[in-house]
Amino acid sequence: MTLALNPQQDAAVRHPGGPLLVLAGAGSGKTRVLTARIAHLIRERGVAPSRIFAVTFTNKAAGEMRARVAALLGADPRGLWIGTFHALSARLLRREATLLGFGPNFTIYDQDDSESFIKRLLEQRGHSPKANPPRAIHAIISGAKNRMLLPEELGASADSPLERVAAEIYAGLGPALRQANAMDFDDLLLLPLTLFAEHPERLVYWQRRFDHVLVDEFQDTNAAQYRLVKLLASEHRNLCVVGDDDQAIYGWRGADVRHMLSFQQDFPGATLIKLEQNYRSTQVILDAANGVIAENARRLGKTLFTVTQGGEPVTLLTAADERDEAEWLAGELGRRAADGDVAYEGMAVLYRTNAQSRPLEEAFRFRGIPYRLVGALSFYERREVKDVLAYLRLIANPADDEAFARIVNVPRRGIGDASFTQLVRAATQWGKPLLDAARAAERIPDLRPNVRAAFAGVAGLIDELRARLAAADPATALEQTVAAAGYAQYLADEGAEGVERIENVQELIAGAAGWAETAEEEDDEAGDEAGAEGRGGGASLIERYLTQAALVTSADQGTGDATGVTLMTVHMAKGLEWPVVALAGLEDGLFPLARSAGEPGGLEEERRLCYVGLTRAREKLYLSWARTRYRTGRLELSEPSRFLEALPAGALEERSTTPLWDRSARAGRGGARSGRPPRAAPAELDWEVEASQDAPHYAAGERVRHRKFGGGVVRAVSGSGRELKVTVEFDDQEIGTKQLLVAYAGLEREWESA
DNA sequence: CTTTACCGTATTTTT
DNA sequence: TACGGTAAAG
Ligand SMILES: Nc1ncnc2c1ncn2[C@@H]1O[C@H](COP(=O)(O)OP(=O)(O)OP(=O)(O)O)[C@@H](O)[C@H]1O
Numbered sequence: 001m002t003l004a005l006n007p008q009q010d011a012a013v014r015h016p017g018g019p020l021l022v023l024a025g026a027g028s029g030k031t032r033v034l035t036a037r038i039a040h041l042i043r044e045r046g047v048a049p050s051r052i053f054a055v056t057f058t059n060k061a062a063g064e065m066r067a068r069v070a071a072l073l074g075a076d077p078r079g080l081w082i083g084t085f086h087a088l089s090a091r092l093l094r095r096e097a098t099l100l101g102f103g104p105n106f107t108i109y110d111q112d113d114s115e116s117f118i119k120r121l122l123e124q125r126g127h128s129p130k131a132n133p134p135r136a137i138h139a140i141i142s143g144a145k146n147r148m149l150l151p152e153e154l155g156a157s158a159d160s161p162l163e164r165v166a167a168e169i170y171a172g173l174g175p176a177l178r179q180a181n182a183m184d185f186d187d188l189l190l191l192p193l194t195l196f197a198e199h200p201e202r203l204v205y206w207q208r209r210f211d212h213v214l215v216d217e218f219q220d221t222n223a224a225q226y227r228l229v230k231l232l233a234s235e236h237r238n239l240c241v242v243g244d245d246d247q248a249i250y251g252w253r254g255a256d257v258r259h260m261l262s263f264q265q266d267f268p269g270a271t272l273i274k275l276e277q278n279y280r281s282t283q284v285i286l287d288a289a290n291g292v293i294a295e296n297a298r299r300l301g302k303t304l305f306t307v308t309q310g311g312e313p314v315t316l317l318t319a320a321d322e323r324d325e326a327e328w329l330a331g332e333l334g335r336r337a338a339d340g341d342v343a344y345e346g347m348a349v350l351y352r353t354n355a356q357s358r359p360l361e362e363a364f365r366f367r368g369i370p371y372r373l374v375g376a377l378s379f380y381e382r383r384e385v386k387d388v389l390a391y392l393r394l395i396a397n398p399a400d401d402e403a404f405a406r407i408v409n410v411p412r413r414g415i416g417d418a419s420f421t422q423l424v425r426a427a428t429q430w431g432k433p434l435l436d437a438a439r440a441a442e443r444i445p446d447l448r449p450n451v452r453a454a455f456a457g458v459a460g461l462i463d464e465l466r467a468r469l470a471a472a473d474p475a476t477a478l479e480q481t482v483a484a485a486g487y488a489q490y491l492a493d494e495g496a497e498g499v500e501r502i503e504n505v506q507e508l509i510a511g512a513a514g515w516a517e518t519a520e521e522e523d524d525e526a527g528d529e530a531g532a533e534g535r536g537g538g539a540s541l542i543e544r545y546l547t548q549a550a551l552v553t554s555a556d557q558g559t560g561d562a563t564g565v566t567l568m569t570v571h572m573a574k575g576l577e578w579p580v581v582a583l584a585g586l587e588d589g590l591f592p593l594a595r596s597a598g599e600p601g602g603l604e605e606e607r608r609l610c611y612v613g614l615t616r617a618r619e620k621l622y623l624s625w626a627r628t629r630y631r632t633g634r635l636e637l638s639e640p641s642r643f644l645e646a647l648p649a650g651a652l653e654e655r656s657t658t659p660l661w662d663r664s665a666r667a668g669r670g671g672a673r674s675g676r677p678p679r680a681a682p683a684e685l686d687w688e689v690e691a692s693q694d695a696p697h698y699a700a701g702e703r704v705r706h707r708k709f710g711g712g713v714v715r716a717v718s719g720s721g722r723e724l725k726v727t728v729e730f731d732d733q734e735i736g737t738k739q740l741l742v743a744y745a746g747l748e749r750e751w752e753s754a
Numbered sequence: 755c756t757t758t759a760c761c762g763t764a765t766t767t768t769t
Numbered sequence: 770t771a772c773g774g775t776a777a778a779g
Contacts, residue, residue: 058769086769111768130774185769253768353766376768409755416755553769571767593766609767632764633770757779764772 001072003036005029012273013037015240019233019267021218022242023260025304026289026615027280030242031575034216035065037240038080039072041212050079053210053232055225057217059084059548060556061575065216081210085225087551089188094539094547096195096202105543107182107393107400108550112381114138114184117402121169121176124428132165140166141173145186146222146254148193180433181399189224196231207235217575218243218263222254230266237267245300246293249571249609251601260300278304280577282311284651285621289614291646296604313653316644317624322356322585324657325626326363329582332622333565334369336580342619344370346579348566350613352591355631356584357567370564374572378554384491384501385508389549391481392474395466396542399433408438411490413454422447423455435459461485474545475513482509515545570613581617583610586625587638610643623647 041047056062119134144154155167196203218241233239248257319325354376364371390403427437441455469477491498592606
């Protein structure tokens with residue numbers, strides 16, 4: 001099997017060696033090139049899979065690329081190192097942990113773990129978590145780590161009290177994590193660099209360990225990541241990176257597009273290949289995307305063409321509110337599916353923020369349209385899943401204080417804050433992990449006997465589980481743990497919600513069993529490496545399972561089985577494609593999101609994000625915005641996104657859910673040039689016309705009906721034109737009396753609807 | 755120590 | 770609106 005390639009793609013795939021930068025726009029086949037190149041290296045150039053280090057943006061992308069390489073080769077590329085930076089670093093660090101003062105069984109702390117770890121650190125150091133939200137502290141520390149700043153450097157540049165505290169906590173965080181034998185996400189990227197700096201011979205080893213390094217989505221590489229691949233490739237210089245500066249959307253996380261420029265300086269003589277043919281989208285879609293991105297000033301400059309001329313016009317929908325928007329999209333996608341040209345699996349609705357998913361879900365459910373929500377919450381972030389995994393973590397790593405803190409009183413054992421604080425005090429004093437302190441609870445002063453027994457009981461439970469299950473497979477270990485801890489009973493006591501949680505735990509166990517089946521195949525490879533690296537045995541199955549669980553995100557899940565229309569943020573859609581794509585919530589303030597547009601370079605990043613969203617579509621693109629939207633419980637009035645102004649008028653088809661708001665109805669008025677998005681018309685005039693048509697006649701005492709609040713009586717009228725407000729006393733006592741803007745409230749006179 | 759109730763704050767995006 | 774964290778009560 002082979003992949004069709006154009007000459008430029010082919011040149012990149014067959015590039016003999018040395019630094020190679022593939023710079024290309026959306027849908028030009030960058031990922032395809034990377035895949036084909038890996039297969040080419042293995043098959044045509046005789047490179048052993050285990051000597052290739054390939055970085056993808058998500059675990060899912062890694063899995064897919066691996067599968068495609070396997071299909072091209074006709075055999076699984078056993079031993080291939082492919083994964084995200086975090087996953088690959090973790091794998092490397094498992095083999096090098098001892099040199100860095102960690103055990104090979106270290107735990108990986110996710111954001112939740114890190115935040116609550118920081119919270120305990122704050123409390124220990126007498127800082128109030130209220131005045132210093134752990135979330136904010138963690139964000140500051142993480143930002144510093146991403147910029148590769150040391151605690152002292154952060155402290156020196158701190159100009160707010162919060163930053164000062166963050167610097168102090170940062171200084172204590174490293175040692176504390178080391179004591180817990182744990183690393184956070186940022187450490188995974190930084191510690192390999194530390195290793196190489198402190199142990200140059202290990203750098204040499206790893207430089208010789210791989211012959212080729214490849215990086216996908218290079219534009220979203222941060223400083224530590226870039227440094228890592230630079231170091232790994234600095235001897236053989238076989239570094240192939242592919243990226244698109246217009247799709248750099250993780251600047252807020254420390255990624256820096258400028259690496260695309262420095263690449264050619266860091267690797268003099270690097271080959272540059274540009275791919276200019278887009279194979280994904282119709283001309284119409286490409287024109288729309290190009291129109292938007294053209295407004296960015298800071299670009300490397302690329303051209304992009306397609307042979308798929310024409311195409312369906314882009315539909316721009318104006319909706320009254322977010323429910324209206326969702327209902328229209330659901331109806332439209334349903335209609336399209338019924339027509340039979342595209343299945344639900346070939347459709348996606350993308351949006352800027354996760355909060356926007358709710359009305360969409362409701363609309364899809366209402367119409368019975370299957371959908372697949374790729375949410376903010378990963379399965380592994382659910383409370384019950386984290387609880388059970390915390391037990392497993394303690395089995396693997398008894399020093400994992402965060403895990404211990406999590407389960408010490410779960411299920412309830414009568415251990416409260418006061419007792420726990422005593423335990424922490426003792427552990428700190430002894431310089432021991434919490435589990436050790438609990439085991440020695442009889443030596444802790446000022447504890448009630450039952451609490452003492454409870455501590456000893458947890459410690460005994462963990463010890464017993466570890467003795468019995470340390471070498472077991474993850475599914476068995478989880479199952480036995482849940483049984484021994486009485487966790488299922490604990491959930492069952494929570495009632496209806498607990499039942500769902502129990503199901504999730506069962507799903508976790510089933511998932512672990514499935515994971516072990518695929519993981520065992522990689523096992524011989526791990527054995528080989530253990531020999532090659534001269535470190536006895538690789539990570540245990542449980543350790544590897546936990547690593548995977550910590551690094552798997554929501555984007556990686558919901559892969560196969562549950563099918564339907566995909567709902568996800570634009571960020572998570574990077575690298576994906578569907579025949580039909582809807583980009584929803586295109587309102588100023590939401591997309592571009594006001595908060596990020598305010599930051600330096602923020603608006604351009606928002607625009608790139610929009611470009612990413614638009615270029616996910618192959619055949620048909622819907623864009624939509626809502627005049628009003630509930631945000632944080634408050635009703636917001638919106639203007640269409642400024643990005644819509646950049647759309648070429650030619651192939652735009654405008655729709656509106658409300659005839660009154662249909663611009664064609666007002667087309668006769670001067671000033672509204674045809675084909676321009678609504679924002680181009682003077683907003684002031686629009687609103688006045690609408691308000692005067694819609695709501696001239698309200699009077700006190702009149703019965704009205706609100707789509708959300710139900711029926712009520714008008715008590716007062718104030719303002720005029722677009723400011724016209726009515727005070728309505730609703731029948732529902734819970735709702736009470738509200739003042740509403742007539743222009744937006746969607747009020748009806750009750751007799752009209754009756 | 756546990757449960758409940760209320761209040762304040764928060765939603766940007768994710769490894 | 771909704772969750773999480775805190776305060777007060779049981
Ligand atoms: N030479 C080719 N012939 C046919 N189809 C191709 C060719 N190259 C790429 N494609 C198709 O174009 C689409 C986009 O390819 P791919 O995902 O590799 O692009 P990309 O540059 O990584 O895109 P993006 O940057 O937007 O994620 C895929 O459906 C792929 O199969």
